[in-house]
Amino acid sequence: MAAIEAVLNTIDANLDASRERLFDLLRIPSVSTDPAYNAQCLRAANWLKDQLTGLGYAAEVRETPGHPIVVGHAKAKRKDAPHVLFYGHYDVQPADPLELWETEPFAPRLTEGADGKDIVARGASDDKGQLMTFVEACRAFEANGGLPCNVTFLFEGEEETGSPSLPGFLAAHKDELSAPDLALVCDTSMWNASTPAITVMLRGLALEEVIIKGPSHDLHSGMFGGPVLNPIHVLAKIIADLHDIEGKVTLPGFYASVPEIPDDIAEQWRAIDFNEAKWLSEIGLTRVGGETGRGIIEQIWARPTCDVNGIIGGYTGAGSKTVLPAQASAKFSFRLVGKQDAKAILESFRSFVRERLPTDAKAEFISHGASNALQLPFGSEALNRARRALAEEWDKEPVLAGCGGSIPIVGSFKRDLNMDSLMIGFAHDDDRIHSPNEKYSYTSFHKGARSWARVLHALAAA
Amino acid sequence: MAAIEAVLNTIDANLDASRERLFDLLRIPSVSTDPAYNAQCLRAANWLKDQLTGLGYAAEVRETPGHPIVVGHAKAKRKDAPHVLFYGHYDVQPADPLELWETEPFAPRLTEGADGKDIVARGASDDKGQLMTFVEACRAFEANGGLPCNVTFLFEGEEETGSPSLPGFLAAHKDELSAPDLALVCDTSMWNASTPAITVMLRGLALEEVIIKGPSHDLHSGMFGGPVLNPIHVLAKIIADLHDIEGKVTLPGFYASVPEIPDDIAEQWRAIDFNEAKWLSEIGLTRVGGETGRGIIEQIWARPTCDVNGIIGGYTGAGSKTVLPAQASAKFSFRLVGKQDAKAILESFRSFVRERLPTDAKAEFISHGASNALQLPFGSEALNRARRALAEEWDKEPVLAGCGGSIPIVGSFKRDLNMDSLMIGFAHDDDRIHSPNEKYSYTSFHKGARSWARVLHALAAA
Incomplete structure (x- = not known):
């Protein structure tokens, strides 16, 4: 296995090239809801397949009743390496209303934002930028002797329209897809610009x-x-x-x-930077309702x-x-x-x-x-390794977050493939996903790739 | 004042002629909701005005924004006689659906019904037949020396469309109309075919x-x-x-x-022929709801x-x-x-x-x-006199009934003219008002006129 430092150095050294690849993908207007963009969705699928085959992986664009799904398989160097499935989506929301964009939605650019440089384009954050953090991490491993884990790639093109073809696809390819130990999903947010998060529970x-x-x-x-x-x-x-x-x-x-939340998690949630009064005032309220004595974070994530x-x-x-x-x-x-x-x-x-x-x-x-609720057990080994990996990269303990709503793909993985999901993402809450001038932090893109490298490395450690 | 027996005998002797007059009125299709019948409404108003002037009363057809209102004034023989206002309406519901009528809706006829002879026609019960019981009672008094009460007549032509012109008319003619001691309203039902009723309370x-x-x-x-x-x-x-x-x-x-209902009234309500189980089953229920321990009649009329x-x-x-x-x-x-x-x-x-x-x-x-609720006080002299008059005619104590809903005209009389209303009517619950084959009991028509004669006589007694 490559020393992780070498992999991280590769990511750093090739950041400009990585960004150019992401820009190539962002230039494809793969709007899934509008049939006028069907060819663009296929183009994005092919582009991703080419990225995977370019890395030497077996990859195909598979037809579905809707937009195609890209499936790839990459072998680890080591025979007994763990096997994970990585999920992302290449489709995007429509760019409308166009007049509110400061520049062309499918002409990506770098700008100076509140937290450093941002990549601005439709799909920058949801989900092309996030997806490419993982692909670029894999590329860096390949430049340093190969992947530490076996990886199955699953990129769909209908996430923004409710993933109608996905359950059928999972059922039809259960054996091919369900081998992995764990699904990795990169479609969530950081706690804030400097604090990573792992979403471990969905109600x-x-x-x-x-x-x-x-x-x-x-x-x-x-x-x-x-x-x-x-x-x-x-x-x-x-x-x-x-x-x-x-x-x-x-x-x-x-x-x-x-279950009551473990003391250390409860302590973490109490310590995190969350302004209840601000959260309430944004929805016209002043007082925490619901269960007496329990805060907003606890109620929404864990009650x-x-x-x-x-x-x-x-x-x-x-x-x-x-x-x-x-x-x-x-x-x-x-x-x-x-x-x-x-x-x-x-x-x-x-x-x-x-x-x-x-x-x-x-x-x-x-x-x-x-x-039912989905939860990655707080004490699980995979979670502990991912926590440590993110803490090393960000110099901060990641928030173990819940999500009050459901994320259908995670339910499908559990129900149809009996796989737990590790949800790690680097979006910011102000990324304007689905809105004009969508952006993705350039730091997220860079350190996201480094984070995935560390996570894959950690999952495969002896 | 004529001996009441002479008046009643006149009613009996002239019943055929009374019925022919009612039939004349029933032949006029005074449908108020359909502008195609506007001329017929005016015709009915004129017909009623002619009845009143024919009896020597001052009467006019007054214009309103809608259908005209007939106002008449009749003087009693005695100077200190009480003064009552009688209200009725000459308009009727549309006859549709015509195909369900056994004979023409505006070609009145006598048939043999479950409780004796019936008069069948649109408006027979609601309200032309009821209205004419009072007019025929007045006619019989005129044949026997004159009325025992001063009477103001008020016949409107928009009752079936919500009486839109009436409140304005009452307000504009307050002095002319509000002199009376009491309003007499003939638009309600008997308790059953042999038991009269006076509606004394409206919620x-x-x-x-x-x-x-x-x-x-x-x-x-x-x-x-x-x-x-x-x-x-x-x-x-x-x-x-x-x-x-x-x-x-x-x-x-x-x-x-x-107030709790007086004992004698509560006793009367307990004794009347009312089948709670049947009433409930007709609306899909089996148990009396609402206030524990109180029956349906009491709850709807008085709670x-x-x-x-x-x-x-x-x-x-x-x-x-x-x-x-x-x-x-x-x-x-x-x-x-x-x-x-x-x-x-x-x-x-x-x-x-x-x-x-x-x-x-x-x-x-x-x-x-x-x-607010409207109630003729249980102990009032006018009510006692009317009760006795009806008891003499029907050989049965009238039920002092409530009505769960409102009757707008009674509210208007109270609010606009500060008049209590004595609601006496001779309709049966099975008169099919507003429906095909509407009918009015011939006995109701005959004994209704006799009842009003007795009531007017009783109200004027020393």
Whole structure:
């Protein structure tokens, strides 16, 4: 194995060439949502395939019902090296509105930004710049005797349109793709410009709609109001009962599989630079809601929720109508963490609702999906190695972050290929992804490549 | 004053002629909602004016922005006689769907019905047949020496379209119309085919919409769910808090001005022929809801309510959307009884809502109107006299009924002319008003006229 210092030196020495390659990729307007750019998506796929074959890897552009997927395979020098899969996407959002761009969106350039130089172009941060940090790390290894890990590359072209072809592709190529020990995903952010982050937990999500039915038809509230069951009242009582005065969800057993965060992680989260008041003020609030005594970071990354995302019943137009509605409905969502079982939560929820139905009220349920939380165990060896690698590169302990929402590809890797994902990315929160003048920190690009080199090296260490 | 027996005998002797006059009126298709029938509405108004002038009364057809209003004035023999206003309407609903009528809707005929002979035609029951019972009673008095009361006649032609011109007309002719001691309204039903009813109480109505606002904009429930206030939850808690476990409304002071029904009335309601199970089954229910221990009749006629008539917030389309909404709203209505003050109730409600707003939640209120309950006092002399008069005619004590909803004209009389209304009508619940094959019991027509003769006689008695 090459001494890691030699690999890092190679990255440093070839940074201008690396940037030119990224600029080449950024010049391809691979907008996935607009069929007018179909040929450009294919062009980007071929460009990536050529990069991989140029490094001596086996790589192909594979057809899908939508945009093609690039698959590559690279062998490590060592026979018993670990095997990882690296995921990225080559498609980008449309550049509109064009008039808000300071320069052409597909004519990449370097500018001076708040945190040093930035690369400005559509896709610079999401996800071409990030993707190329990994490719350039691999290139540096090849210049120094070869890769420390076996690597499977998976570059898709439909991430910005919901990855419709990917699940089918994973299922069809399960054997080819699922060999790896770990998926590496480079589509997330740093904590801030000087602090790296590893996203280790994604909350799960269970979605259930409830329709409460009462009288057989809408009734006049004057002629019938009083002795007649009102489904809106029944539904409101159920919603009100779902949280206690401390903001905790009251479903029996809801917190049984919710772990408290380890002390060192909790300590890290308390210490990180996060301004609760600023976060709240940006959404028009002043006080942390939810579970009493728990902060914003902890709640969003590591605590489960129950929220009503929509409710409707009776007359909702302008003015008034004196109607007693025959039904009312609400859409509930549960964000899940730890070992909470989405199916069991929904079963518990349905019982909770049924127990609160007065005589003559009926409940119908419509499921809109259920997935458990995903978590890379805090103590896992791969995570520890990645932490140390990033700490060495950035001279700062990386934040072990959660993500309140789901990242579909990570769920697919777990569900379809039974792979955990290590999510490391170097984007900044102000990268304006999906917006005009998208940018990617040149430091992120440079130190991102160095970070991946260190991570691959660390994963393969004896 | 004519001996009442002579007046009743005249009604009996002239029943065929009375019916022919009603048939003449029923032949006029005075459909108020369809401009194609404007001339027919005017024709009906003129026909009624001619009836009144034919009896020697001063009567005019008065123009309004819509269909004309007929106003007549009849003097009693006695100088100190009471002065009443009689209200009815000459307009009718459209006859559609025509194909469901067994005979022409505007070709009245007598048929054999379940409770004896019926008069079948559009408007037979609502309201031409009812209106003519009063006119025929007056005619019989004129054949026997004159009216026992001064009578002002008010026949409108827009009842079926919401009486848009009436409030303005009442305001413009307040002095002319407000002299009377009492309004007599003949647009209600009997309790059943053999039991008369006087409607003595109408519930009031206060309508208030509440908008609960939380975050400044809709948020992603994954990225923000947990520490963020959910306005739907706040609204649901308010709705849930509005009723206690006994089904009582929890607004402070809500029941302070709600009288218990007098024992004799409560006894009468318990004794009347009313099938709770049947009433419930017709609306798909099996159990009396609302206030524990109170029956349907009592609740609808004499108890106040709080109902949510509509609620909306967040995403309400198909499927799911992981949104934390910025706001949620609900339309509340309060049915009021006794001396409950609608404005005070709404003030109390707004305080109730505000007290339940967590930090950062805001409430906006939109009023959609407020009117107090209307009640003819149970012990009033006019009511006692009318009760006795009806009991003599029908050989049964009339049911003193309530009405859960409002009757706008009665509210207008109270509000604009400061007049109580005595609501006596002879319709049956199965008269198919507004539907094909509308009918009016011939017995109702005959005994209705006799009833009004007895009521006028009783009101004028020393």
